[in-house]
Amino acid sequence: MRESEFWANLDWAFPRGRGRSLAQDLFLSELGGASPAEALREGQPPQAVWNAVCQAMDLPESYRFLHRISSDDRGRLP
Template sequence: MKLSEFQIAVDREFGSGYGGVVVNDLVLASLGGRTAREALAAGVRPREVWFALCEATDVPEGRRHGAGRPMPGESRGGSGR
C-alpha cells in the first residue's frame, strides 16, 4: 500500500473530516503508542498503519483488504468523488 492509497482508504472508511481526526489523534497501542501520523513519519509502512487503524476502530475484515485502490472507472487524480 502506498501512502496515497492509505489516505484514500482512510477517506473512504471514515470520511475526509473524521479521517483526519483518526489519523492525527487516535493513539494506537499496536504501533508503540503513536498516532497513525506519527507512525508514518517514523517510517512504519502505510499498510501496517492501516491495519492498526482498522483493528482499533473495528473496521470489518471485508473492508480492510484492497482498501485505497481505485475503483473501476475512478481516476487516480483527485478524490474520485
Template sequence: MRHTEFWSRMDDALGPGYARSWADMFVIGELGGRTVNDALAAGVLPKEVWAAVWRVLELPPSKR
C-alpha cells in the same frame, strides 16, 4: 500500499473531514503508543498502519 491508497481508505472509513484529525489525535497501542501520523512519520509502512487502524476501528473484512 502507497500513502495515497492509505489516505483513501482512511477517508472511506472515517470520512474525509474527520480522517486527518483522527489520525493526528488517536493513539494506537499497536503502533507503539503513537498516532497514525506519528507512526507514518517514523517510517512505519502504510500497510502496517492500516492493519492497526482496521483492527482498532473493527472494520469489516472487506475493508482489510
C-alpha cells in the same frame, strides 16, 4: 499499500474530515503508542498502520485491502 492509498482509505472509511482527525488523535499500542500520522512519519509501512486502524476501529475484514477495491464496488461494502 502506498501512503497515498492509506490516506484515500482513511478518507473513504471516515468521511468529512473525521479520518484526518482520527489520524492525529488516535494513539495505538500496535503502533508503539503513536498516532497513525506519527507512525507514517516515523516510516512504518502504510499497510501496517492501516491494519492497526482497522483493528482499533473494528472495521470489517474487507476493509483491510480497501485500496484494491474499485470505487464502484466500495458502495457494496458494509
